[in-house]
Amino acid sequence: MKRFLLTVFLLGALAVLGAGGWALWWVYQPLPLSAPTVDLSIEAGTLPRGVAQAVKDAGVDVNTDLLYLWFRFSGQDRLIKAGSYELETGITPHRLLAKLARGEETLRAVTLVEGWNFxxxxxxxxxxxxxxPETKGLTDEAVMNLLGKPGVHPEGRFFPDTYTYAKGSSDVAVLRRALRAMEKRLAAAWAQRAPDAVVKTPDEALILASIIEKETGKAADRTMVASVFSNRLRVGMPLQTDPTVIYGLGAAFDGNLRKKDLQADTPWNTYTRGGLPPTPIAMPGKPSLLAAVQPAPSKALYFVARGDGSSQFSASLDEHNRAVNKYQRGQ
Structure with missing residues (x-):
């Protein structure tokens, strides 16, 4: 009898060891996928058993009971994070759980470029x-309402940067982050304004920065471009900057700015109207925001492109005309 019980015990022990060995082998084996990559979405509040089912529903040929047991046995089942994941060929149960527990979501990126308009x-x-595309078909005003900024013109209110997002995110979420980023950058720049800065409010700084962004060919010239426009505002000269005219033309601008366009009055035409335009004309980056509140000390009132991306700055009209003849007319 003792020999029989010993035999049963040994067979049971071998079975347990065999099962344990098989389980250890299984968690490191690639899972069969229905495609080279499959997208897995885990909703917030999903329990481990639901996660296992979601994995199968996404296109992974796996026994959900076995996968659930692995989640529980590992002790990491409560660490699984909601999100959007991309599962690739070769992924194992071990790697899958690590991915979900660390929240290694599949992220995309979109870049909003300095100088872009809304x-x-x-x-x-x-x-x-x-x-x-939650904003598709909405007016700009409706978009700003969604963002909690009713009555605020959207131009220039979003910080140009690269924003990552997970699958299933909305364009509203990206815009909200860009909006907060610009508010933060603008506040930081405003706190560093020079005592004699010509702009009197953060909004004025944002408008001026947007013009500087569009008019700067080389980064090294940025604070001098800011100085020209600041000096003009200080003495009451029209800004006379083409990018504001182009912005006022909107979709009607065909890429060729004509004399009649400079004479056509719009709220953004700085040839026909004095001071700053009513809104920004583009998204300024951090250097342009700082330049608007910290322009270079100079008496320059004019500048002209040299043809290599840089500009020639002048304090008088005679100087400016000579520069125009040299760099624009080749005289």
């Missing part, structure tokens, strides 16, 4: 295929 921003977001 129309270009919306077009770029619309091209992002995995970004939910």
């Amino acid at each position: 129309r270009q921003v919306r077009a770029a977001l619309l091209k992002e295929e995995v970004l939910k």
Whole structure:
């Protein structure tokens, strides 16, 4: 009898060891996928058993009971994070759990470029295929309402940068982050303004910065461009900057700025109207924001492109005309 019980015990022990060995082998084996990559979405509040089912529903050929037991046995089942994940060929149960526990979501990125206007921003977001287009078909005013900024003109209110997002995110979420980023950058720049800065409010600084952004060919000239416009505002000269005229033309601008365009009055035409335009004309980056509040000390009132991206600055009209003849007319 003792020999029989010993035999049963040994067989049981071998079975347990065999099962344990098989389980250890299984967690390091690649899971069969229905495609080279499959997208897995885990909703917030999903329990471990639901996560196992979501994995199968995503296109992974796996026994959900076995996967659930692995989650529980590992002790990391409560660490699984909601999010959007991309599972690639070769992923194992061990790697899958590590991915979910660390929250290694699949992130995309969209870049909002310095100098873009809001129309270009919306077009770029619309091209992002995995970004939910919640603003599609909405007016700019409606978009700002969604962002909690009713009555605020959207131009220039979003900071140009590269923003990452997970599958299933919305364009509203990206815009909200860009909006907060610009508010933070603008506040930081405003706190560093020079005592004699010509701009009197953060909004004025943002408007001037947007013009500086569009008029600067080389980064080294940025604070001098800011100085020209600041000096003009200080003495009451019209800014006379083409980018504001182009902005006022909107979609009607065909790439060729004509004399009649400079004479056509719009709220943004700084040839026909004095002072700053009513809104920014583009998204300024951090250097332009700082230049607007910390322009270079100079008496320059004019500048002209040299043809290599840089500009020649002049304090008098005679100087400026000579520079125009030299760099624009080759005289």
